[in-house]
Amino acid sequence: MDHNHIPPTVRRTYGTDDLAKAASFAGGFINFGDWQGIDLTAPTPEDRVHSQEQLYRRVLRAFPEPRVQLRLAEVGCGRGLGAALALREFRFAAVTGVDIHPDQIERARAVNARALATYPDRLAFTLGSAAQLPFSDGYLDGVFSVEAAQHFRELTGFARECARVLRPGGRLVVTTFFSAPGPEVAERLKILLASFADGLDVAHPLGDFTADLTRSGFTDVTAESIGTDVWPGLDRYLTDAVPAAHWSRNFLPAWRSGLLDYHLVTATRT
Ligand SMILES: C[S@@+](CC[C@H](N)C(=O)[O-])C[C@H]1O[C@@H](n2cnc3c(N)ncnc32)[C@H](O)[C@@H]1O
Numbered sequence: 150m151d152h153n154h155i156p157p158t159v160r161r162t163y164g165t166d167d168l169a170k171a172a173s174f175a176g177g178f179i180n181f182g183d184w185q186g187i188d189l190t191a192p193t194p195e196d197r198v199h200s201q202e203q204l205y206r207r208v209l210r211a212f213p214e215p216r217v218q219l220r221l222a223e224v225g226c227g228r229g230l231g232a233a234l235a236l237r238e239f240r241f242a243a244v245t246g247v248d249i250h251p252d253q254i255e256r257a258r259a260v261n262a263r264a265l266a267t268y269p270d271r272l273a274f275t276l277g278s279a280a281q282l283p284f285s286d287g288y289l290d291g292v293f294s295v296e297a298a299q300h301f302r303e304l305t306g307f308a309r310e311c312a313r314v315l316r317p318g319g320r321l322v323v324t325t326f327f328s329a330p331g332p333e334v335a336e337r338l339k340i341l342l343a344s345f346a347d348g349l350d351v352a353h354p355l356g357d358f359t360a361d362l363t364r365s366g367f368t369d370v371t372a373e374s375i376g377t378d379v380w381p382g383l384d385r386y387l388t389d390a391v392p393a394a395h396w397s398r399n400f401l402p403a404w405r406s407g408l409l410d411y412h413l414v415t416a417t418r419t
Contacts, residue, residue, distance in 0.1 A: 153277075174201070226248050295325070341408070375411050
């Protein structure tokens, strides 16, 4: 199997289409955001950026203090703004952003040129796949991933790779949307959401991923639903940013009808 194969819709979305430029996002981040505490009366692009930064902060707070000694990797780093935030605000020893798309790695290096020059030994961006992480066994103290795992074709190999590259006691923090269990859920998501229909997103049941983690050598596996902080805020922003009939407005009803939810998953390498 070619672990570095990029599915066609992933290649297009983060290549020529450059999703970061879509009206649903802002500031170079590409995630749905944590809207906690943000006034939803008339959210601005600055609020949108803030929501995306807040999602990163929520993930990064899940790494234990003292953080200054921790060597981390982010899987699916996009333009690398979250990896740079991790270094700047949380003062980790080092952060390497990994992405499967060469255009994203190129953008991450360009966007963060100053930070890369300032911290040449502490910030890096490298091409790599969730199915084959570019690190030796036990090299990392932590791995995180923000709204990327829904693109991975399968999560069993990702769980195994995270277990391989983490040292004993190392921590994994993953946030994105996972599907509910059940045979018809994936089909219903394809009807509601174009990203599932065209193969950009894959329906991964949450319970399958947490079971994969346990089987791969993780303990203290937790999954917190954070949907109330994500979906209503995102949908309020989309109300002004995209046409009313745009398929992305269906995330909110999909969540309300229990087909998917946004989760924060944490686990510790045994
Ligand atoms: C929605 S973007 C999120 C980017 C960033 N985490 C953020 O929040 O701004 C998902 C990213 O995951 C990357 N990606 C997709 N499949 C991947 C895989 N199998 N391995 C590594 N990265 C992948 C994409 O190229 C894209 O840059």
